[in-house]
Amino acid sequence: MMKTNLLLAVLVLLCSAALLNSTTPPASGPEYTGDGQMKLPENYRQWTYLTTGFDMSYSPNAMGMDHHMFDNVFASPESYAAFLQTGTWPDKTVLVLEGRRAEGRGSINQKGNYQSTDIMGIEAHVKDEARFPGKWAFFIFGDAKTAKMVPTNMECYSCHADHAAVDTTFVQFYPTLLPIARSKGTLSAAYQKESAAVQK
Numbered sequence: 001m002m003k004t005n006l007l008l009a010v011l012v013l014l015c016s017a018a019l020l021n022s023t024t025p026p027a028s029g030p031e032y033t034g035d036g037q038m039k040l041p042e043n044y045r046q047w048t049y050l051t052t053g054f055d056m057s058y059s060p061n062a063m064g065m066d067h068h069m070f071d072n073v074f075a076s077p078e079s080y081a082a083f084l085q086t087g088t089w090p091d092k093t094v095l096v097l098e099g100r101r102a103e104g105r106g107s108i109n110q111k112g113n114y115q116s117t118d119i120m121g122i123e124a125h126v127k128d129e130a131r132f133p134g135k136w137a138f139f140i141f142g143d144a145k146t147a148k149m150v151p152t153n154m155e156c157y158s159c160h161a162d163h164a165a166v167d168t169t170f171v172q173f174y175p176t177l178l179p180i181a182r183s184k185g186t187l188s189a190a191y192q193k194e195s196a197a198v199q200k
Helices: 002-024 077-086 153-162 179-186 189-199
Strands: 047-053 070-077 094-103 114-127 135-141
Touching: 002 070, 047 077, 077 179, 135 153, 153 189, 179 189
Parallel strands: none
Antiparallel strands: 047 070, 070 094, 094 114, 114 135
């Protein structure tokens, strides 16, 4: 009888573990093709939403577009959870920026803007310390399912290195994460100096 009860208890534990594993979301780290291109994480909209920018530009000389744009940013769930604990990003972090056209008139809307169903572009900012010399890399997908790494001589790398609030990422534009980074003491010296100058 004791052996039967023990066997039943083991079976219950195994079934519980199997059920737990079946409901655990898959890991959301970066995946690559054989030739080194990054695969688009197609489930990124199920990730943690960070923020939306509207018509943002980091260049004072940026040319105006003929339409308005929303930029939505999503973080891989494991990376987001780690940031909440540490105030910085762990290895294998993936941040996805999705650009959508802004619409003004539609249905009952008479003022302001809302996001259209048209995706204008998708980019990824990836931390993979063993793969990239600078730990982080950028990928621009467009309409494709894979993308080559953006060359490191492109301006996006130096811009992020010079102005990012945390670990070359623009946490200063992520309203739920900036206070965490501040409380954890992980804000970059460059950002703090820049922020102090703006506030004067």
